[in-house]
Amino acid sequence: MNAPMNRRQFFRICAAGIGSSSLVVLGLAPSVAHAEMRAYKLDRATETRNTCAYCSVGCGILMYSTGDKAKNVKAEVFHIEGDADHPVNRGTLCPKGAALLDMMKSPSRLKRPEVRRPGSDQWEPIEWEQAIEEIAKQMKADRDANFIAKNAEGQTVNRWLSTGMLAASAGSNETGYLTQKIVRSLGMIAIDNQARV
Protein backbone atom coordinates (compact mmCIF):
# COMPACT_ATOMS: atom_id res chain seq x y z
CA MET A 1 0.00 0.00 0.00
CA ASN A 2 1.34 3.48 -0.97
CA ALA A 3 2.38 5.80 1.84
CA PRO A 4 0.29 9.03 1.95
CA MET A 5 2.16 12.03 0.45
CA ASN A 6 2.77 15.10 2.49
CA ARG A 7 1.90 18.67 1.43
CA ARG A 8 5.42 19.42 0.05
CA GLN A 9 5.42 16.26 -2.10
CA PHE A 10 1.96 17.10 -3.45
CA PHE A 11 3.03 20.58 -4.66
CA ARG A 12 6.22 19.18 -6.23
CA ILE A 13 4.22 16.68 -8.34
CA CYS A 14 1.72 19.35 -9.41
CA ALA A 15 4.52 21.71 -10.50
CA ALA A 16 6.19 18.94 -12.57
CA GLY A 17 2.87 18.13 -14.26
CA ILE A 18 2.13 21.75 -15.18
CA GLY A 19 5.69 22.21 -16.50
CA SER A 20 5.63 19.15 -18.78
CA SER A 21 2.17 19.88 -20.21
CA SER A 22 3.30 23.46 -21.03
CA LEU A 23 6.29 22.06 -22.93
CA VAL A 24 3.95 19.82 -24.92
CA VAL A 25 1.75 22.78 -25.80
CA LEU A 26 4.84 24.71 -26.92
CA GLY A 27 5.96 21.77 -29.06
CA LEU A 28 9.09 21.18 -26.96
CA ALA A 29 8.33 17.62 -25.97
CA PRO A 30 8.44 15.54 -29.13
CA SER A 31 7.87 12.26 -27.31
CA VAL A 32 4.32 13.35 -26.44
CA ALA A 33 1.84 14.35 -29.14
CA HIS A 34 -1.62 15.83 -29.07
CA ALA A 35 -4.07 14.03 -31.36
CA GLU A 36 -5.25 16.53 -33.99
CA MET A 37 -6.69 16.33 -37.51
CA ARG A 38 -4.46 18.02 -40.10
CA ALA A 39 -6.42 20.71 -41.94
CA TYR A 40 -7.34 19.65 -45.50
CA LYS A 41 -5.29 21.89 -47.80
CA LEU A 42 -8.10 22.36 -50.33
CA ASP A 43 -10.52 23.57 -47.64
CA ARG A 44 -12.15 26.85 -48.67
CA ALA A 45 -10.44 26.74 -52.10
CA THR A 46 -12.41 27.50 -55.26
CA GLU A 47 -12.50 24.53 -57.65
CA THR A 48 -12.52 25.22 -61.40
CA ARG A 49 -12.74 22.57 -64.16
CA ASN A 50 -10.57 23.00 -67.23
CA THR A 51 -8.61 21.15 -69.92
CA CYS A 52 -4.86 20.59 -69.96
CA ALA A 53 -3.36 23.05 -72.45
CA TYR A 54 -0.46 20.88 -73.58
CA CYS A 55 -1.51 18.18 -76.02
CA SER A 56 -4.35 16.71 -78.06
CA VAL A 57 -5.29 14.09 -75.47
CA GLY A 58 -7.24 16.87 -73.76
CA CYS A 59 -7.13 15.61 -70.17
CA GLY A 60 -9.57 17.17 -67.71
CA ILE A 61 -8.08 19.05 -64.78
CA LEU A 62 -9.27 20.56 -61.51
CA MET A 63 -7.72 23.88 -60.60
CA TYR A 64 -7.85 25.07 -57.00
CA SER A 65 -7.46 28.75 -56.19
CA THR A 66 -7.25 30.65 -52.94
CA GLY A 67 -10.34 32.29 -51.56
CA ASP A 68 -14.05 31.70 -51.98
CA LYS A 69 -14.55 34.66 -54.34
CA ALA A 70 -15.28 36.89 -51.33
CA LYS A 71 -14.66 40.61 -51.72
CA ASN A 72 -11.02 41.70 -51.28
CA VAL A 73 -9.73 38.13 -51.72
CA LYS A 74 -7.22 37.81 -54.52
CA ALA A 75 -7.68 34.47 -56.26
CA GLU A 76 -4.51 32.58 -57.09
CA VAL A 77 -4.24 29.03 -58.37
CA PHE A 78 -2.15 26.96 -55.97
CA HIS A 79 -2.94 23.35 -56.91
CA ILE A 80 -3.87 21.44 -60.09
CA GLU A 81 -4.78 17.78 -60.33
CA GLY A 82 -6.48 15.36 -62.73
CA ASP A 83 -10.28 15.36 -62.85
CA ALA A 84 -11.46 11.93 -61.71
CA ASP A 85 -14.85 12.50 -63.39
CA HIS A 86 -13.35 13.31 -66.80
CA PRO A 87 -13.92 10.53 -69.37
CA VAL A 88 -10.55 11.05 -71.10
CA ASN A 89 -8.09 10.73 -68.21
CA ARG A 90 -10.22 9.70 -65.20
CA GLY A 91 -8.03 11.62 -62.77
CA THR A 92 -4.64 10.80 -64.24
CA LEU A 93 -2.13 13.26 -65.71
CA CYS A 94 1.15 12.66 -67.53
CA PRO A 95 4.32 14.40 -66.17
CA LYS A 96 3.70 17.47 -68.35
CA GLY A 97 0.13 17.81 -67.14
CA ALA A 98 1.20 17.18 -63.55
CA ALA A 99 3.57 20.18 -63.86
CA LEU A 100 0.90 22.54 -65.23
CA LEU A 101 1.22 24.84 -62.22
CA ASP A 102 4.81 25.68 -63.23
CA MET A 103 3.70 26.51 -66.78
CA MET A 104 0.89 28.67 -65.45
CA LYS A 105 3.20 30.64 -63.17
CA SER A 106 6.06 30.91 -65.67
CA PRO A 107 7.20 34.54 -66.10
CA SER A 108 7.48 33.94 -69.88
CA ARG A 109 3.86 32.76 -70.27
CA LEU A 110 1.95 34.74 -72.91
CA LYS A 111 -1.28 36.09 -71.44
CA ARG A 112 -2.61 38.29 -74.26
CA PRO A 113 -2.36 38.48 -78.06
CA GLU A 114 0.68 40.08 -79.66
CA VAL A 115 1.20 41.22 -83.23
CA ARG A 116 4.37 41.83 -85.26
CA ARG A 117 3.55 44.49 -87.84
CA PRO A 118 5.01 44.27 -91.35
CA GLY A 119 8.63 45.48 -91.33
CA SER A 120 8.85 45.53 -87.52
CA ASP A 121 11.14 43.40 -85.38
CA GLN A 122 8.99 43.99 -82.26
CA TRP A 123 5.97 42.13 -80.90
CA GLU A 124 3.25 44.55 -79.84
CA PRO A 125 0.63 43.52 -77.24
CA ILE A 126 -2.99 44.16 -78.30
CA GLU A 127 -6.45 43.52 -76.84
CA TRP A 128 -8.44 40.41 -77.82
CA GLU A 129 -11.20 42.46 -79.48
CA GLN A 130 -8.64 44.29 -81.61
CA ALA A 131 -6.86 41.03 -82.50
CA ILE A 132 -10.09 39.33 -83.61
CA GLU A 133 -11.15 42.36 -85.63
CA GLU A 134 -7.77 42.64 -87.35
CA ILE A 135 -7.68 38.90 -88.15
CA ALA A 136 -11.21 39.06 -89.61
CA LYS A 137 -10.35 42.09 -91.78
CA GLN A 138 -7.16 40.49 -93.10
CA MET A 139 -8.91 37.18 -93.80
CA LYS A 140 -11.61 38.96 -95.79
CA ALA A 141 -9.13 41.06 -97.75
CA ASP A 142 -7.01 38.02 -98.62
CA ARG A 143 -10.03 35.86 -99.52
CA ASP A 144 -11.53 38.61 -101.72
CA ALA A 145 -8.21 38.89 -103.57
CA ASN A 146 -7.35 35.20 -103.92
CA PHE A 147 -10.54 33.11 -103.91
CA ILE A 148 -10.71 30.69 -106.85
CA ALA A 149 -14.25 29.87 -107.88
CA LYS A 150 -13.44 27.78 -111.01
CA ASN A 151 -10.33 25.94 -112.22
CA ALA A 152 -8.76 26.16 -115.66
CA GLU A 153 -11.28 23.63 -117.01
CA GLY A 154 -14.20 25.75 -115.82
CA GLN A 155 -15.11 23.34 -113.03
CA THR A 156 -16.38 24.85 -109.76
CA VAL A 157 -13.73 24.40 -107.05
CA ASN A 158 -14.38 27.30 -104.57
CA ARG A 159 -10.83 27.23 -103.16
CA TRP A 160 -9.02 29.69 -100.91
CA LEU A 161 -5.38 28.61 -100.95
CA SER A 162 -3.52 31.68 -99.67
CA THR A 163 -4.46 31.45 -95.97
CA GLY A 164 -4.29 28.49 -93.58
CA MET A 165 -5.43 27.78 -90.05
CA LEU A 166 -3.64 26.18 -87.13
CA ALA A 167 -6.31 24.96 -84.71
CA ALA A 168 -5.98 24.34 -80.97
CA SER A 169 -5.43 20.78 -79.80
CA ALA A 170 -7.22 20.97 -76.48
CA GLY A 171 -10.68 21.55 -77.94
CA SER A 172 -13.56 19.10 -77.67
CA ASN A 173 -14.95 17.01 -80.54
CA GLU A 174 -17.67 19.61 -80.95
CA THR A 175 -15.09 22.42 -81.20
CA GLY A 176 -13.17 20.43 -83.82
CA TYR A 177 -16.38 19.83 -85.79
CA LEU A 178 -17.28 23.54 -85.77
CA THR A 179 -13.71 24.55 -86.69
CA GLN A 180 -13.88 22.30 -89.76
CA LYS A 181 -17.30 23.68 -90.70
CA ILE A 182 -16.10 27.31 -90.54
CA VAL A 183 -12.81 26.72 -92.32
CA ARG A 184 -14.21 24.54 -95.12
CA SER A 185 -17.20 26.84 -95.66
CA LEU A 186 -14.73 29.63 -96.46
CA GLY A 187 -13.00 27.38 -99.01
CA MET A 188 -9.82 27.12 -96.96
CA ILE A 189 -7.86 23.95 -97.72
CA ALA A 190 -4.83 24.31 -95.42
CA ILE A 191 -5.78 23.40 -91.87
CA ASP A 192 -3.58 21.72 -89.32
CA ASN A 193 -3.64 21.18 -85.61
CA GLN A 194 -1.32 21.94 -82.75
CA ALA A 195 -1.55 18.25 -81.83
CA ARG A 196 0.81 17.51 -84.74
CA VAL A 197 3.31 20.31 -83.97
Ligand code: SF4
Ligand atom coordinates in the same frame (compact mmCIF):
# COMPACT_ATOMS: atom_id res chain seq x y z
S1 SF4 B 1 -1.93 15.63 -69.09
FE1 SF4 B 1 -0.40 14.97 -70.58
S2 SF4 B 1 -1.52 13.53 -71.92
FE2 SF4 B 1 -3.06 14.77 -70.82
S3 SF4 B 1 -3.50 16.51 -72.20
FE3 SF4 B 1 -1.89 17.16 -70.76
S4 SF4 B 1 0.02 16.77 -71.84
FE4 SF4 B 1 -1.56 15.59 -72.89
